[in-house]
Amino acid sequence: MSRELSLADIFQIGYYWETKILLTAVSLDIFSVFQGQSQTVNQVAEQRALNPRALEWVMNALVAMRVLNKSDKEYSNTPVAEKYLVKGASEYVGHLLLLHDSEWNHWGKLEDTVRTGRSPVSQHVFETQPELGAHVLTVLDRIGRGSGVGLAQRLQLQGAKRMLDVGGGAGTNAIAFCRAYPDLTATVFDLPQTLKVTKTYVEEAGMSGRITLQPGNFHQDPFEGSYDVALMSDILHYQDGRTNAALVEKVYQHLGHEGRLIIKDRFLDPSRTSPAWTTAFAVHILVNTEQGQCFTIEETRQWMEQAGFRTMEELEPCAMVQGTK
Ligand SMILES: C[S@@+](CC[C@H](N)C(=O)[O-])C[C@H]1O[C@@H](n2cnc3c(N)ncnc32)[C@H](O)[C@@H]1O
Known part of the structure; x- marks a missing residue:
């Protein structure tokens, strides 16, 4: 049982100030100015064409947030900022934060969405900002490499x-x-x-001979061939349940005898109040997609049953389900 919420917790949740300070610093690419060096506010302001008075307040807050250090009048990156927030660094994660920043205005319309039921967007990021979407995938790719290996085993x-x-x-x-x-x-x-990015990764991995790229919209364009195993990983939440049921049925048609469909996603438990991260993610999906939502394992099970899958099993609670043809 989790502990009861305190007033301090409520304020902590309600204050988004630090979030926007960090996102703005990433968007202005402030951390890349330092790159192992110390700089004054004026030097940073000059390099990024910013207002020094305003920038100083932001940089002081970044010191308190432990992403910058300050000594006398000179600032520098903390090790974590140097590793993850300097553009061009091999472990740069800024693109994921830039995605969050680009969705800021959608979140600002959450109240409207709750009143009207309508999302402020009509397409998702991979359609509207393919370049940012592709950069985000490179970050997810890096984070996911370890998990892909574990999943394969x-x-x-x-x-x-x-x-x-x-x-x-x-x-x-x-x-x-x-x-x-x-x-x-x-x-x-x-x-x-998206496949433009995929191509570079597949080539880098030396897998061009074994991995084929098929461009298309999975709602409209046909899949080709017959498969022993199909994976749908983190793609359910861009569309509604009826569309997902049709997609599962379409995949079923392309599986051979005893073919397996593995669906990996962020599922909600039957009460839809847990896992906590996913309940907030569901609201993120509400404001950032036109029809998308988060689903329960049970809903996925129904799509598989309707499609004709013989057996279904939950491989990982709230994370992975498998159907066998
Ligand atoms: C969150 S990413 C997941 C990527 C990958 N499955 C993984 O688990 O790392 C969602 C992917 O779905 C793709 N996508 C979204 N809508 C699509 C559509 N209508 N047709 C084909 N692909 C689509 C995006 O381009 C993106 O690559």
């Missing part, structure tokens, strides 16, 4: 020859699965603009 895909990764993004899972199973070949189906 857990799924026990010995014997599978062909895999379809629906909305496969940067190809993280297809690459990890092909590495783990030498007899496996994969098709990554995704929007053409």
